[in-house]
Amino acid sequence: MTKEKSVPQLAPSKQTEKNGCGTEGGKILEMSNVTHRYGDVVALDNVSICAQEGEFLTLLGRSGSGKSTLLRIIAGLEEPSQVGVLRIADTDVTGKPANQRDCTTVFQHYALFPHMTVGQNVEYGLKVRGVLEQERTKRGREALELVQLEGKYERRIHQLSGGERQRVALARALVTKPKILLLDEPLGALDEKLRMDMQIELMHLHQKVGLTFIYVTHSQEEALTMSDRVILMSGGTIAQNSSPAELFDSPVSREVASFMGFENIFSGKVLDANDNKVRFELAGFELEGTSNDTTKIDVGMEVYVGIRSEHIRLLSSSEAEHGIPCEHVESIYKGKYTDQVLRTPLGQIQARVWDTTSEVASISKVDWDANHCVVMHR
Amino acid sequence: MRMLRSHRKVQTISKIVAAFLGYFTLSILYFPIIWLILMSFSGEPLSTIPGDFTLKWYNALIDNNSFRIGQPVFLSLCLAVFTGLACAACALLVGRVLPKIQGGWPYLLLFLLPLFIPGIVLGAGMFMYYRLVIGVKMGMWSLALAHFVWAFPFALLCMLIVSSRFDPRLLEAAADLGASRWRQFRDIEFPLMKPGIFAGAFFSFLLSFNELPRSIFMRSGELTLPLFLWIQSGSHDSTIPLIYAMSALITVASLAISVIAIRMMISGD
Numbered sequence: 309m310t311k312e313k314s315v316p317q318l319a320p321s322k323q324t325e326k327n328g329c330g331t332e333g334g335k336i337l338e339m340s341n342v343t344h345r346y347g348d349v350v351a352l353d354n355v356s357i358c359a360q361e362g363e364f365l366t367l368l369g370r371s372g373s374g375k376s377t378l379l380r381i382i383a384g385l386e387e388p389s390q391v392g393v394l395r396i397a398d399t400d401v402t403g404k405p406a407n408q409r410d411c412t413t414v415f416q417h418y419a420l421f422p423h424m425t426v427g428q429n430v431e432y433g434l435k436v437r438g439v440l441e442q443e444r445t446k447r448g449r450e451a452l453e454l455v456q457l458e459g460k461y462e463r464r465i466h467q468l469s470g471g472e473r474q475r476v477a478l479a480r481a482l483v484t485k486p487k488i489l490l491l492d493e494p495l496g497a498l499d500e501k502l503r504m505d506m507q508i509e510l511m512h513l514h515q516k517v518g519l520t521f522i523y524v525t526h527s528q529e530e531a532l533t534m535s536d537r538v539i540l541m542s543g544g545t546i547a548q549n550s551s552p553a554e555l556f557d558s559p560v561s562r563e564v565a566s567f568m569g570f571e572n573i574f575s576g577k578v579l580d581a582n583d584n585k586v587r588f589e590l591a592g593f594e595l596e597g598t599s600n601d602t603t604k605i606d607v608g609m610e611v612y613v614g615i616r617s618e619h620i621r622l623l624s625s626s627e628a629e630h631g632i633p634c635e636h637v638e639s640i641y642k643g644k645y646t647d648q649v650l651r652t653p654l655g656q657i658q659a660r661v662w663d664t665t666s667e668v669a670s671i672s673k674v675d676w677d678a679n680h681c682v683v684m685h686r
Numbered sequence: 687m688r689m690l691r692s693h694r695k696v697q698t699i700s701k702i703v704a705a706f707l708g709y710f711t712l713s714i715l716y717f718p719i720i721w722l723i724l725m726s727f728s729g730e731p732l733s734t735i736p737g738d739f740t741l742k743w744y745n746a747l748i749d750n751n752s753f754r755i756g757q758p759v760f761l762s763l764c765l766a767v768f769t770g771l772a773c774a775a776c777a778l779l780v781g782r783v784l785p786k787i788q789g790g791w792p793y794l795l796l797f798l799l800p801l802f803i804p805g806i807v808l809g810a811g812m813f814m815y816y817r818l819v820i821g822v823k824m825g826m827w828s829l830a831l832a833h834f835v836w837a838f839p840f841a842l843l844c845m846l847i848v849s850s851r852f853d854p855r856l857l858e859a860a861a862d863l864g865a866s867r868w869r870q871f872r873d874i875e876f877p878l879m880k881p882g883i884f885a886g887a888f889f890s891f892l893l894s895f896n897e898l899p900r901s902i903f904m905r906s907g908e909l910t911l912p913l914f915l916w917i918q919s920g921s922h923d924s925t926i927p928l929i930y931a932m933s934a935l936i937t938v939a940s941l942a943i944s945v946i947a948i949r950m951m952i953s954g955d
Binding site: 383384385405406407408412413415417419420421422423432433435436437480481484 | 853855856858859860861862863864865866869873874877878
């Protein structure tokens, strides 16, 4: 999977430290040691994140992972139980209410004002800032143009479709030119086709306006498609903070791997580790995998190894002198591909076959490339 | 096939019965009102047959010096305006908070329960408590108090219809866009609650304007319009025909205000 992203000129190169908090300038959001509790439930546990100017940062995670809480704390809609530093564009916003922070939110439920027209909705942020009507209308129309809703200025909200409402919410949040645009699962309520189109449109919009986007979603597809950087949240903590490609190819834990769709995860024992290569023992087989950080992996250590189903190679008896013996259990037809479930000494393995005409009866062994086998800490 | 036909037959009969009952109920509701208005235009309202239509009773209503209606009308209007405004304001303050309280329905019940106590009983109770225990002087302000107590639950109901539909997330969105607490209320909450506020004010106005049983106890020497009409109709005076005219006017005005109030509440979105 190759990714090509054009990052706005303002954004510094992405070789910042792991948490995105590089020492150099250009930090638009700085947030450290944030803890939040709802009663006894810890929603966020000592989380620190940063965002660079112009970055498209995605907070990814299951519901209840704390990603939305984090966004609400940035917006000022939630007051954190404890906070170390909370700065937006070099301004300390700790304890400041939402209306005094230079960021706006696109809500999943849109939260458009039903008693106002599209134009009035979009211009509301300018109105409360005391911008004069003429200037307001001009900027309101510009914002609507940006989301391709030029003709809908006079419409009432209830006359719009779901997708159009989404765009109005987007225009309303963009019109005040905030330092950060927060998006809370904005595509969650749209149907699949529209969601796909909007992903592309959001990417283009991000490039056009050059603002910092912080995007919350539970969909790994959205995260991978749009982001410069993804923070995977789990149980109120950060599970992984990396580029989309790294998150997809090199998960750091079993949890991340299973969230990112690694179908085959086993636990093995390290025999030897150096130079990003790890040799390990698994159910009596000696196998090889890769790890981005072999310094933390010692010989004799118990580790998890993960292989995506599309990287499992199926071998017929004639071509297999190496590999792991297997027995075919069932085929699951998925349209574009077929998932083959196989029984092996390691446990069940799922393999993905794109060529639906292939013969399953002759499969006798499976194997995979070492660079597709990810070794993770326990 | 036969089963189906008999089933259809039952359906038709039940439809006819429902329609009949509906029209019957409407007729017993509205015929007295229509009859009253008809008689108010009749030459001989005390006879049983309408006819000989005339406007003379309406003219007499304005001209007749012995039928001193000005004072009661003025007092009733004052009381109704006060009750309408006070109820709408209090209902707004209480009604916007009540839906936000988790497990708040017992409070709602407490607010609405007085609706089901007979007016005469409540009037007597209020008289005893406010006059004899608290020592409130009976007169115009005691009437205002009684009318407020009577109308407030209705105003609160009007308010709750709107405020329970209100999405508090809109206020978050407004805050997020830079609106202060006051702007949030002025720009978002108030406009969306307006139908409930206005409907509450109109209904409170009407309930106060037409209130009789509590006023009997709380009036002291004061005379509201319903009290006046009640006393007049009990007397064997030549002014009785005027009551028809007066009642017809009140009925039409009340219906008009009710229709406005209901339309306001429905057109909430």
